[in-house]
Amino acid sequence: MRSASPNEAVPATTPAASLVFTTVLSHGPITRTEIARRTKLSSAAVTKAVRPLMEIGYLVEDVGEGARRAIGRPANPVRVDGSRALFVGIKVTGDAIIAVLADLCCRILTARTVPLSGRRPAAVLADIVAVLHDLLTEADAIGGRVRGVGIAVSGDVDRAEGVVRYSPFLEWRDIPLAEIAGTATGLSVTVDNDVRALTRAEHWFGAGVGLSDFALVTVGAGIGCGLVVHGRVVSGAHGVAGEIGHLPIDPQGPLCYCGNRGCVEAVAADPAILRDVRAATGLPVADLAEALELARGADPRVRAVYARAGEAIGRAIASVVNILGPERVIISGEGLAAYDLFAAGIRDAFTRSAFGIAEQCDLTTRPLPFEEWARGAAATAIQSFIGSITLRATT
Amino acid sequence: MRSASPNEAVPATTPAASLVFTTVLSHGPITRTEIARRTKLSSAAVTKAVRPLMEIGYLVEDVGEGARRAIGRPANPVRVDGSRALFVGIKVTGDAIIAVLADLCCRILTARTVPLSGRRPAAVLADIVAVLHDLLTEADAIGGRVRGVGIAVSGDVDRAEGVVRYSPFLEWRDIPLAEIAGTATGLSVTVDNDVRALTRAEHWFGAGVGLSDFALVTVGAGIGCGLVVHGRVVSGAHGVAGEIGHLPIDPQGPLCYCGNRGCVEAVAADPAILRDVRAATGLPVADLAEALELARGADPRVRAVYARAGEAIGRAIASVVNILGPERVIISGEGLAAYDLFAAGIRDAFTRSAFGIAEQCDLTTRPLPFEEWARGAAATAIQSFIGSITLRATT
DNA sequence: CTTTTTTCATTGACAGCGGAAAAGAACTGC
DNA sequence: GCAGTTCTTTTCCGCTGTCAATGAAAAAAG
CATH class of the missing domain: 3.30.420.40 (ATPase, nucleotide binding domain)
Incomplete structure (x- = not known):
């Protein structure tokens, strides 16, 4: 949750807005009424949460629409516009790095697997930076901007502080990975335990x-x-x-x-x-x-x-x-x-x-290939991103 | 959480108020500054939450005060005035009822143990009503009013609905105990699983x-x-x-x-x-x-x-x-x-x-004698009670 | 004995969130 | 075109919690 920017002030999305955002993320194209039902917000509150998110462009109305109800005004489902932001998810194992470029909907666009050149933090960091640059180039080619990086490591990870407390496979202790990687890349970096990251991804996008x-x-x-x-x-x-x-x-x-x-x-x-x-x-x-x-x-x-x-x-x-x-x-x-x-x-x-x-x-x-772990890391980055969106102007 | 009153509309305490209330309950005499720290509310919010609760009389300023800080304005700790409300906690086992009369601080004033006259819901209900009347008389003698009853039953209990879904020891299935006991006694009755009730009591008042x-x-x-x-x-x-x-x-x-x-x-x-x-x-x-x-x-x-x-x-x-x-x-x-x-x-x-x-x-x-289970039930009742306090007038 | 410092608590102004109710919008069916 | 239905937005408003400033009460300093 540590950002690369000098000050740590993270502009907070309102609780309702991020609730709505994650609901839309998980439940695909979804009508405002349905959002209200799921979040237990009033329909008015949903409207007011959705609008600024649409103005910024993260949410769009789904023109395709699905099967209409027979009767009444047709619903206007909204969905997340995946293309509006890209994220990199990185899973570090004992001997390799799996990295993915994912969009805001956490769809994998590209995946990379590179062997680790060493287990020392400096070596791993170098490998991370290398694969990150690779994926950033890729992102440029697509024409998207990477808004955050998530790194998943097995072991005891303090996400709030962005510190790897203890990782048995890497033999790391108290490495402030988020800060290090953040300053090295100039991107906002979030670090979390790998299983938790995967679980979050399943919660948002998978069988959970x-x-x-x-x-x-x-x-x-x-x-x-x-x-x-x-x-x-x-x-x-x-x-x-x-x-x-x-x-x-x-x-x-x-x-x-x-x-x-x-x-x-x-x-x-x-x-x-x-x-x-x-x-x-x-x-x-x-x-x-x-x-x-x-x-x-x-x-x-x-x-x-x-x-x-x-x-x-x-x-x-x-x-x-x-x-x-x-x-x-x-x-x-x-x-x-x-x-x-x-x-x-x-x-x-x-x-x-x-x-x-x-x-x-x-x-x-549920078969979860190795890239899914990296996708989990991307989901962690997306979560941080959602929490940091600044919303202005409503009326 | 079902009440005996005809309509189920439960006037809700504001989130902040019940947060503050439970914080004061758990942390004995506590200064407002400390409440703010623990709840992460602003000190202003604490003041505004504490005042109406003091006006109604549930919170009082602790005149005794403890060890003062050497320097600065002395703190003015507040605590819950236990005497302002009484509760009955009832634990139903396979062959007996343990009941306690407790105050708002969940201190046990009286305890009763009576054998069950039978396991059928009607028999148990009759026993509950009997012990309840006994304790209500006791409460009158003390001069306090019983504001809620908590019943703890082992097994699968749906607290929100007040229904015992399945109790192996009693061989009950889908008994709407809260409603039944509520109408039988005219009191607000909350039903919960016994271990959860005990756990809640430990969380608020014990080793948790x-x-x-x-x-x-x-x-x-x-x-x-x-x-x-x-x-x-x-x-x-x-x-x-x-x-x-x-x-x-x-x-x-x-x-x-x-x-x-x-x-x-x-x-x-x-x-x-x-x-x-x-x-x-x-x-x-x-x-x-x-x-x-x-x-x-x-x-x-x-x-x-x-x-x-x-x-x-x-x-x-x-x-x-x-x-x-x-x-x-x-x-x-x-x-x-x-x-x-x-x-x-x-x-x-x-x-x-x-x-x-x-x-x-x-x-x-932690030695938890049998009455503690009944106390857990009382804690459940207190929790419902806190959620139902109506607050008016502030300035 | 006054002034300063420190900590605790309150006040008042205020932004803005979220709810209620009503209006508006879009569509079907008659 | 009107009625019926459902989805969405608008307007109004109460209320909550924050901010920043102020007040209060004590010890320490001068």
Whole structure:
């Protein structure tokens, strides 16, 4: 939330205006009446919030219109004009940067993946600046202006301060990334935790639209979880939340690198699956693709490994659901490639353990390719941007 | 939140006023400057919110004052005048009603426990009305007027509608308790889930004061959990949350009545402990008191049972902490009597499983006798009351 | 003993948000 | 063209919370 500009004074959009803006963002072309219903504002308030946003050009009336009601004055839906502002979303992993150029509707225009030249902040910063310049050129070519940059990093991130408190993969501690990147690029930079950023994107644009309580579970190299409670992304009291990777699932389970036994990650994350497939088959399985192939070839030993992993994931999800009672759980991550193998285990363990709540909670899968993480970072930038729009003149 | 009055129109206190009111409630005698700091309102706004509340008499200036600052104009702290309104809090269990008469500061003036004459809604209602009349007489004697009634019931409760959706212990389904009790007594009745009510009371008056994210874990006949996230008590999307009793802790654990294996409750709740103590010793242990005695007599077999239970509780707490990252976990419930036996297990399992977060989260115990549950119900009533105060005249 | 400094609280002017109600606008159907 | 319906805007207004200045009460300084 730190800006590159010398003073930090952020001109605030009115609460109603940003509420309306995000509602329009999420609910596509939407009539003013419908906005009023969703936001619980009066129709007059909606009109007054929409007008200045249209004057500036961020909202436009949707001429296409859809199916008209049979009767009464036809509605005049509005939507966000994506082209009016561009954003860059950057996801930093332990060994690469994924960056996207996105428009105001958070549609991905271009994506880039570049390997990290090093993990030290200076090296990462250089890589960020490089990819950013690349995308800025791209933006110029399109003829749009980049209004903000979002950076997503795994670990403990203080978004309000724009500081990476601790990132295990990068081995960073207390790096004021927003400020550094902001001064280096002259752009407004927002930094947030990667899972939270992805969760926000799903909340605004994905399978979480319109929900006030849901969970997003990512399965892959690690197992993570983003939460939305009361319509807000949960950060935890100390910036850490959704750490389901180390939920204690089985006291007799395999040893986890965290020192504990039977963590979800020690059973169901990629390395664990690979390890178990090797152990079960005795074959020198090289990678997950090979493991998947064996499973698809109906090798019962390998399928059992996946089934067990699915069960662990299902138990983790059940834990989240028991604790928070969300309306939906979105399962995603690279691990989704093997979802057919996980599915039965997940569903079994989930319905069994989410005692009496399982029926009320909807399990959904959603393939979220790697660029989606960068898109989440862009969504974070868009959120900051919305909060900083200056509105003037109404009558 | 349903009132007995024919129309449901609830005159709303302004947001700022109720914010200030609850701040004063929680933070005892507090200066206006401090209120401004905590609520992030301007000092002018605080003055304007406090004045009408003082005029009505709910707030008073605290003449006692405490330690003065050495320098500058002395502050003029305000506090809530408890005597200006009384409330009844009622907790309904499977076989008894616990009721308290509390003042506006939620201090318990009188407590009553009466056995239920039956579990059918009509029988329970009759018991509620009886105990209520008893407490109303008491209130008359004191010379105070009861302004609201809160009823706490375990299970799925829709507070906004005042309906008990499903209560396993009472075997109720969709009982509009607030409306029924409201018309029967002519008082404003609020109904809420019991754990949420207790959590709210702890948030306002107990170990959760000033925290925006914490968890309250109750250990006893069952194991439950109330959550506060973003400063609000969590209800879940469908009115159910905090069900940690059936977190899947151990796939090889004992069978739980929910049909699953290794639920926390199947290891650490009172019946489970009793069962395990009997099995471990081969003695016909009659009740928990006896089991406790054996443990205190240093019987290693019995102590092992408690240790195991503590471990299960610790794992459950670790799950909550991993998922939500609260600032504090408050452990309470009747099971606290054996806390010395649980303690090591809880702490071990917790620090082991709450990977990297344990240090940031503070474990506290708090003995909450049964009346506290009823007090929670009273707090719910007070919350409704605050929201319904009509303010007029300011200048 | 007066003046200055410091902190707490209040006042009054004021911008502007958001609501209520009514008017206007656009379309269908008769 | 008129009635009916639905969506949107307009006008008016109350009310809220902020700003900046002022008042109040004490200790410290001169």
